[in-house]
Amino acid sequence: MNVDVDLSPLREYLSVENVDGYLIDDDAADSDQRYVSGFTAPDPYQTLVTRDGVHLLVSGLEYGRASSEATADSVTRRAAYDYQRLVADHGQYEGTIRMLAAFLEDHDVASVAVPRNFPTGTADGLREHGLAVTVEPDGIVTDIRAxxxxxxxxxxxxxxxxxxxxxxxxxxxxxxxxxxxxxxxxxxxxxxxxxxxxxxxxxxxxxxxxxxxxxxxxxxxxxxxxxxxxxxxxxxxxxxxxxxxxxxxxxxxxxxxxxxxxxxxxxxxxxxxxxxxxxxxxxxxxxxxxxxxxxxxxxxxxxxxxxxxxxxxxxxxxxxxxxxxxxxxxxxxxxxxxxxxxxxxxxxxxxxxxxxxxxxxxxxxxxxxxxxxxxxxxxxxxxxxxxxxxxxxxxxxx
Amino acid sequence: MNVDVDLSPLREYLSVENVDGYLIDDDAADSDQRYVSGFTAPDPYQTLVTRDGVHLLVSGLEYGRASSEATADSVTRRAAYDYQRLVADHGQYEGTIRMLAAFLEDHDVASVAVPRNFPTGTADGLREHGLAVTVEPDGIVTDIRAxxxxxxxxxxxxxxxxxxxxxxxxxxxxxxxxxxxxxxxxxxxxxxxxxxxxxxxxxxxxxxxxxxxxxxxxxxxxxxxxxxxxxxxxxxxxxxxxxxxxxxxxxxxxxxxxxxxxxxxxxxxxxxxxxxxxxxxxxxxxxxxxxxxxxxxxxxxxxxxxxxxxxxxxxxxxxxxxxxxxxxxxxxxxxxxxxxxxxxxxxxxxxxxxxxxxxxxxxxxxxxxxxxxxxxxxxxxxxxxxxxxxxxxxxxxx
Structure with missing residues (x-):
């Protein structure tokens, strides 16, 4: 496992920009997320970097593997935020946004920086729920993993x-x-x-x-x-x-x-x-x-x-x-x-x-x-x- | 080649929502873009669906292959919008946004619908240049290609x-x-x-x-x-x-x-x-x-x-x-x-x-x-x- 990952330049960015966290919402195609979380999965999952930890949000199907493989500090199942009910009540798209909003709130995060390739649907959805979403333009994680x-x-x-x-x-x-x-x-x-x-x-x-x-x-x-x-x-x-x-x-x-x-x-x-x-x-x-x-x-x-x-x-x-x-x-x-x-x-x-x-x-x-x-x-x-x-x-x- | 692609449900959406075009900005990982353009490439490229055509924007490296393989109606090189100069003057990130803004203007497009996974960096960048960018929430292209x-x-x-x-x-x-x-x-x-x-x-x-x-x-x-x-x-x-x-x-x-x-x-x-x-x-x-x-x-x-x-x-x-x-x-x-x-x-x-x-x-x-x-x-x-x-x-x- 890649346990020596140093995310301090990213945390310094969060501190300077006065942003609570850095959020990635992607799948196996995204090497930055794989690097930060020590985990990869074919279907989308989310990684949140806060000033004191790295937090993973995964499906129940991936939970066991994520818990044993990921280098993240915490792994949470979607079910912890009643994902199935949210999807049943609000549809797949809005249900996923609400789950993410709950995940961020759970970690006291009201503002996030996101990578340039972060999904616009997720960004705009979170904004509609009152979260501040800004793009980190320099590719700090890509620089770190160089x-x-x-x-x-x-x-x-x-x-x-x-x-x-x-x-x-x-x-x-x-x-x-x-x-x-x-x-x-x-x-x-x-x-x-x-x-x-x-x-x-x-x-x-x-x-x-x-x-x-x-x-x-x-x-x-x-x-x-x-x-x-x-x-x-x-x-x-x-x-x-x-x-x-x-x-x-x-x-x-x-x-x-x-x-x-x-x-x-x-x-x-x-x-x-x-x-x-x-x-x-x-x-x-x-x-x-x-x-x-x-x-x-x-x-x-x-x-x-x-x-x-x-x-x-x-x-x-x-x-x-x-x-x-x-x-x-x-x-x-x-x-x-x-x-x-x-x-x-x-x-x-x-x-x-x-x-x-x-x-x-x-x-x-x-x-x-x-x-x-x-x-x-x-x-x-x-x-x-x-x-x-x-x-x-x-x-x-x- | 998959020449029988029927994008009329997407064009109906554009018409109903009064949006000029549908823009995809992704790479080989995105099957919707591959389907719509009849083309795929390891590095990012862009596909624009307007009411009357499908238009591809690719690097010079991909131009020859795109011209012969793609089912799109037009293929344009980044160089047509002075991409290298824009990057030299404004950096990679802002240079790419300006190239895209020029590509859209060239096709008389002032408002675009984008897929949920469209990059937030591109969406926000285009918005700063005065373009209207909204998310198409239903996955119409995914439905079409079913x-x-x-x-x-x-x-x-x-x-x-x-x-x-x-x-x-x-x-x-x-x-x-x-x-x-x-x-x-x-x-x-x-x-x-x-x-x-x-x-x-x-x-x-x-x-x-x-x-x-x-x-x-x-x-x-x-x-x-x-x-x-x-x-x-x-x-x-x-x-x-x-x-x-x-x-x-x-x-x-x-x-x-x-x-x-x-x-x-x-x-x-x-x-x-x-x-x-x-x-x-x-x-x-x-x-x-x-x-x-x-x-x-x-x-x-x-x-x-x-x-x-x-x-x-x-x-x-x-x-x-x-x-x-x-x-x-x-x-x-x-x-x-x-x-x-x-x-x-x-x-x-x-x-x-x-x-x-x-x-x-x-x-x-x-x-x-x-x-x-x-x-x-x-x-x-x-x-x-x-x-x-x-x-x-x-x-x-x-």
């Missing part, structure tokens, strides 16, 4: 272990494929992006992780950083594999990219691979608490521009070269704070960030190399243990 | 095909396990709920589906309808398997439950199985357009109560017997309208509902039998093709 506890870093590391197993399986498939008539072949059939993606996903499932999307993009597909790839994989082409699994129990993501080529991708592709690797190393060498995400991004851009390729820094409208940012925070969301981009602020010890420079051009294909690291006071701890190399090998992840 | 188009029923049927393959794999594992020292055994190791779940999930993945949770619950675990099950499976016990996969491309769910027992579960368990099957058949026979969900639920309760077991109708506080509702709508959400419960209103042709009575008692275990059916004018079409029988067989799904 800095990971040791427990969280352990969970992310575990997801990256699953990721390494999946990457090894993908690399093995590419390394051991036959080459016939200009395509990679397995068991007499063309080996496709979809085949490799399926094997990646099955491997992740067997390691307790799930994911919605994987990128296995060959040739020109790989030159679009968001193309998931499709169709037969080809020899002598760059193949970008980007995997971002989420542990099904803990909810923590990992993220890694490798680029491979079977056969001979050509001198220009090899040069881009080497430059990307240098940019990756330069960015990593820059990472430390106190350095900004913008500094890290600049380090990657310097290498890539010096090698003669465009970046969004040298040309904001560039369509080839390094056309995305260097990295992003990873945690309960796959993209979260901090940003490792021109807008990136100061890195802090405990931030977990991806470092993933790349160089793209439809005529050559794409290269991207990505590790996941935890920022430390004087540098970083790499959470990724996977060999970097253009030649795919079977069983050679280290 | 009635499926033919295309949607095809997608749900396809998901149920994947489900049948997964159920067959689970049944085969139970049928072919050895029995040693009071547990089912495969390859010399106890066969656990977790093992069967993993094989179900792998099978679904290979059929293009994903799922977050599966129930493989043996003995007393199966007596709690929401227990996912854990540990070694045992002979002579009831084993409830409930699978609800979602197609990764289309987003449509399916749902099916079967109950098996290896060996001899005993006369009482067999009787409960037979009564559950009778209740399932009685409920199915009741289904037709014009009948209410409550009628269908009553038909199942009649059978179960007549056999001497409790239901929530005979005792609202019952902890054993039939302790949930008979079914629910299934579509882009796993639980959606209509309800097949005491609160269930009139069924309409095109509704897709689960029929899933069950009888539970920790002393005996759980039984549940569930098919997925489409309501027709004079009955139903069963979207499920999977044998019902307590004895597991390998390769005997029909």
């Amino acid at each position: 800095t990971k506890t040791d427990w969280e870093i352990d969970q992310i590391r575990a997801s990256q272990r699953a990721n390494e197993a999946a990457m090894a399986r993908a690399e093995e498939l590419i390394a051991t494929a036959d080459v016939e008539d200009g395509v990679l072949v397995r068991d007499g059939e063309p080996l496709t992006s979809e085949d490799v993606t399926e094997e990646i996903e099955v491997t992740l499932l067997r390691h307790g992780c799930a994911l919605d999307e994987t990128i296995v993009a060959c040739g020109a597909d790989g030159a679009d950083p968001h193309d998931r790839g499709s169709g037969p994989l080809e020899p002598d082409e760059l193949i970008v594999i980007d995997i971002f699994p989420r542990d099904k129990e803990t909810g923590y993501f990992a993220d890694m990219t490798r680029t491979f080529a079977r056969g001979e991708p050509g001198d220009e592709a090899r040069r881009r691979y080497d430059v990307t690797r240098e940019a990756y190393e330069a960015a990593l060498e820059t990472v430390a608490a106190g350095v900004t995400g913008a500094d890290v991004h600049d380090a990657a851009c310097d290498v890539i521009e010096d090698a003669g390729y465009e970046t969004l820094r040298s040309d904001p409208n560039a369509e080839t070269g390094f056309i995305h940012s260097t990295g992003h925070g990873v945690g309960l969301d796959i993209h979260e704070e901090p940003s490792v981009s021109p807008a990136g602020g100061e890195l802090q010890a405990g931030h977990v960030i991806s470092i993933e420079p790349g160089i793209y051009d439809p005529a050559v294909g794409g290269v991207r190399i990505e590790d996941l690291v935890a920022v430390t006071e004087d540098g970083y701890e790499n959470l990724t243990a996977y060999r970097i190399g253009l030649e795919p090998t079977a069983g050679g992840r280290q | 009635t499926k188009t033919d295309w949607e029923i095809d997608q749900i049927r396809a998901s149920q095909r994947a489900n049948e393959a997964a159920m067959a794999r689970a049944e085969e594992l139970i049928a072919t396990a050895d029995v040693e020292d009071g547990v089912l055994v495969r390859d010399g190791e106890p066969l656990t709920s977790e093992d069967v779940t993993e094989e179900i999930e792998v099978t679904l993945l290979r059929h293009g589906c994903a799922l977050d949770e599966t129930i493989v619950a043996c003995g007393a675990d199966g007596a709690d309808p929401h227990d996912r099950g854990s540990g070694p499976l045992e002979p002579d016990e009831l084993i409830v398997i409930d699978i609800f996969p979602r197609d990764k491309e289309t987003g449509y769910f399916a749902d099916m439950t079967r109950t098996f027992a290896r060996g001899e579960p005993g006369d009482e368990a067999r009787r409960r199985y037979d009564v559950t099957r009778e209740a399932y058949e009685a409920a199915l026979e009741t289904v037709a357009a014009g009948v209410t969900g409550a009628d269908v639920h009553d038909a199942a309760c009649d059978v179960i109560e007549d056999a001497g077991y409790e239901t929530l109708r005979s005792d609202p506080n019952a902890e054993t017997g039939f302790i949930h509702s008979t079914g629910h709508g299934v579509g882009l959400d796993i639980h959606e309208e209509p309800s097949v419960s005491p609160a269930g209103g009139e069924l309409q042709a095109g509704h897709v509902i689960s029929i899933e009575p069950g009888i539970y008692d920790p002393a005996v275990g759980g039984v549940r039998i569930e098919d997925l059916v489409a309501v027709t004018e004079d009955g139903y079409e069963n979207l499920t093709a999977y044998r019902i029988g307590l004895e597991p067989t390998a390769g005997g799904r029909q």
Whole structure:
């Protein structure tokens, strides 16, 4: 359990704004609520942060699990506020508002700050019952959870272990494929992006992780950083594999990219691979608490521009070269704070960030190399243990 | 593509309430937006329904895909409203509000209705810019999408095909396990709920589906309808398997439950199985357009109560017997309208509902039998093709 959560910046906000509590009304999709309450459920539930505690309101169905799993200081069932009767008397919508109003009153809360994504129906309903509802505009909880506890870093590391197993399986498939008539072949059939993606996903499932999307993009597909790839994989082409699994129990993501080529991708592709690797190393060498995400991004851009390729820094409208940012925070969301981009602020010890420079051009294909690291006071701890190399090998992840 | 979406009830609402448009601001988690726009994306995007069209606002990254995939009448890039400059000048939050205000103005919209879960930050921000924002309290879009188009029923049927393959794999594992020292055994190791779940999930993945949770619950675990099950499976016990996969491309769910027992579960368990099957058949026979969900639920309760077991109708506080509702709508959400419960209103042709009575008692275990059916004018079409029988067989799904 993530017991070291420090909500003091949120409580300071409540104090400065003279607001009694901070209310979240969401479901499993909301990582802020999962973080604050130590609990998640498929159906909506509510979390109230007051100056002295974290209070959870859940359905009877979830009560037992919430009581044993949540890090919140108190867990209350909807039935405590006669929820069924309120719904019978006033309908689902107004009944839920009245239950929430009673829950807030129970905790002596007459004014709440809410996140930007708080439901307007709930906000307006509570206002009609005389409660003051204001939006907290800065995403304080999202900022708090950018800095990971040791427990969280352990969970992310575990997801990256699953990721390494999946990457090894993908690399093995590419390394051991036959080459016939200009395509990679397995068991007499063309080996496709979809085949490799399926094997990646099955491997992740067997390691307790799930994911919605994987990128296995060959040739020109790989030159679009968001193309998931499709169709037969080809020899002598760059193949970008980007995997971002989420542990099904803990909810923590990992993220890694490798680029491979079977056969001979050509001198220009090899040069881009080497430059990307240098940019990756330069960015990593820059990472430390106190350095900004913008500094890290600049380090990657310097290498890539010096090698003669465009970046969004040298040309904001560039369509080839390094056309995305260097990295992003990873945690309960796959993209979260901090940003490792021109807008990136100061890195802090405990931030977990991806470092993933790349160089793209439809005529050559794409290269991207990505590790996941935890920022430390004087540098970083790499959470990724996977060999970097253009030649795919079977069983050679280290 | 789901081109037969009929938004006329929503447009009637706009007309009656004298509101210019209906605005959704959400991401892939929101099935209403996916339904209305024919598009989904991991990051937030906006959909505006006016009296004469559906208009989508997306990031440049999503523009190409939205233009080719969405059923919306128009797709606009954020850049059309100088989004980057607005964010640079006013910050992310206020910049986004100003972009939305410009998008609404562009469509001559000065007042919007929004769903209950619309972000309060956006609602309050638009209000500060002089727009009228009111909550549409009845969930009109959710109601509209309860009635499926033919295309949607095809997608749900396809998901149920994947489900049948997964159920067959689970049944085969139970049928072919050895029995040693009071547990089912495969390859010399106890066969656990977790093992069967993993094989179900792998099978679904290979059929293009994903799922977050599966129930493989043996003995007393199966007596709690929401227990996912854990540990070694045992002979002579009831084993409830409930699978609800979602197609990764289309987003449509399916749902099916079967109950098996290896060996001899005993006369009482067999009787409960037979009564559950009778209740399932009685409920199915009741289904037709014009009948209410409550009628269908009553038909199942009649059978179960007549056999001497409790239901929530005979005792609202019952902890054993039939302790949930008979079914629910299934579509882009796993639980959606209509309800097949005491609160269930009139069924309409095109509704897709689960029929899933069950009888539970920790002393005996759980039984549940569930098919997925489409309501027709004079009955139903069963979207499920999977044998019902307590004895597991390998390769005997029909």
